[in-house]
Amino acid sequence: GTLSKKLDYYSQFQPSSLSIQQYLDFGRIGTAATSYSFLKNELLVRLANIMQEFTLLPPKLLQMPSSKMVSNWYAESFEDLLQFESSSDTAESVAKFNDQLSIILKRHAHVVETMAEGLIELRESDGVDIASEKGIQYFLDRFYINRISIRMLQNQHLVVFGNVLPESPRHVGCIDPACNVESVVYDAFENARFLCDRYYLTSPSMKLEMHNAVEKGKPISVVAVPSHLYHIMFELLKNAMRATVEFHGVDDDLPEIKVFVVKGNEDLSIKICDRGGGVSRTILERLYNYMYSTAPPPPRDGTQAPLAGYGYGLPLSRLYARYFLGDLFLVSMEGHGTDACIYLKAVPVEASEVLPIYSTSSRRNLTMGPQVADWSHHVPGQGNRPAQ
Numbered sequence: 001g002t003l004s005k006k007l008d009y010y011s012q013f014q015p016s017s018l019s020i021q022q023y024l025d026f027g028r029i030g031t032a033a034t035s036y037s038f039l040k041n042e043l044l045v046r047l048a049n050i051m052q053e054f055t056l057l058p059p060k061l062l063q064m065p066s067s068k069m070v071s072n073w074y075a076e077s078f079e080d081l082l083q084f085e086s087s088s089d090t091a092e093s094v095a096k097f098n099d100q101l102s103i104i105l106k107r108h109a110h111v112v113e114t115m116a117e118g119l120i121e122l123r124e125s126d127g128v129d130i131a132s133e134k135g136i137q138y139f140l141d142r143f144y145i146n147r148i149s150i151r152m153l154q155n156q157h158l159v160v161f162g163n164v165l166p167e168s169p170r171h172v173g174c175i176d177p178a179c180n181v182e183s184v185v186y187d188a189f190e191n192a193r194f195l196c197d198r199y200y201l202t203s204p205s206m207k208l209e210m211h212n213a214v215e216k217g218k219p220i221s222v223v224a225v226p227s228h229l230y231h232i233m234f235e236l237l238k239n240a241m242r243a244t245v246e247f248h249g250v251d252d253d254l255p256e257i258k259v260f261v262v263k264g265n266e267d268l269s270i271k272i273c274d275r276g277g278g279v280s281r282t283i284l285e286r287l288y289n290y291m292y293s294t295a296p297p298p299p300r301d302g303t304q305a306p307l308a309g310y311g312y313g314l315p316l317s318r319l320y321a322r323y324f325l326g327d328l329f330l331v332s333m334e335g336h337g338t339d340a341c342i343y344l345k346a347v348p349v350e351a352s353e354v355l356p357i358y359s360t361s362s363r364r365n366l367t368m369g370p371q372v373a374d375w376s377h378h379v380p381g382q383g384n385r386p387a388q
């Protein structure tokens with residue numbers, strides 16, 4: 001139908017990656033009309049690119065009711081935006097467009113939980129082979145970073161040119177040009193500690209060291225999306241607290257969580273060190289895995305939810321870091337503790353969006369069957385098999 005023709009058309013274009021600096025400039029000197037003209041096209045391109053990949057998911061997953069719901073939301077939003085394809089940038093179109101964006105933001109509010117239910121349904125129905133699992137991991141990383149980017153574009157437009165209020169007068173949309181890293185870290189720590197105290201009746205303290213290597217002795221501020229940094233810090237601190245309390249027991253003295261923040265010329269680096277006993281490399285790898293992390297659903301019977309259920313917190317935090325060319329790593333020593341390292345670009349022109357592009361290579365990554373091993377090593381329980 002027309003929808004699939006339009007999808008084919010818009011998925012041929014590569015999404016335009018914007019830097020934090022471009023978001024800032026546009027928020028300061030742009031107009032509602034130019035923002036509207038850019039967005040109505042760019043949103044269709046970003047939606048079409050990810051909707052094409054969606055169709056390459058394992059058929060078993062696509063048949064699950066929750067996956068169908070999510071896919072329908074994307075189709076509805078794509079159609080909603082097609083209305084504006086050839087309309088000019090009058091104040092009336094812009095106003096109608098803004099209302100439409102609010103509707104779309106709301107429609108997609110629970111995409112992450114709904115996709116997670118799809119994975120649970122899939123696992124309960126028959127289990128997943130390794131190849132499908134790899135395809136799902138590859139897809140979800142791209143799907144969620146695409147979602148982060150689309151929500152960023154929409155929010156930015158609505159705060160700057162619509163009637164959504166900014167967090168402070170300093171903010172340009174959801175970007176803080178002088179984000180105080182220390183206060184975001186304390187904020188995340190206080191909220192994580194509140195949950196930890198409520199669940200375990202105890203919590204480790206934090207020792208925070210700040211080092212500004214660029215402007216010596218000055219407080220550290222960066223151009224950043226504070227809500228993204230908060231999300232990452234809250235998640236990592238919850239995990240560090242849980243590991244600390246569970247490893248040492250609620251009656252013992254707890255070793256403090258050490259946090260280092262360093263601003264260099266290129267990177268803002270943050271390291272969170274816990275002495276929570278660490279994890280083996282086998283388990284460490286699983287922490288980023290959507291399929292493994294889709295634990296039995298949290299209790300809905302009024303019993304207390306655990307502090308950190310290793311839900312999607314970690315893989316999503318890594319995507320928030322990577323979105324503007326940062327990254328997140330975990331280094332663990334089993335028997336001792338874990339270091340979580342976050343890197344963010346300190347220079348706003350360098351911090352540009354990382355966006356998935358629909359292409360032959362993404363198609364191959366999603367549809368590739370199981371590969372023959374090209375490294376030999378012993379797999380317990382499988383014995384030695386003749387070469388294929």
Ligand code: W6P
Binds near residue numbers: 236237240
């Ligand atoms: C752990 C496991 C983990 C994940 C993320 C951050 C900190 C920690 N500590 O033991």
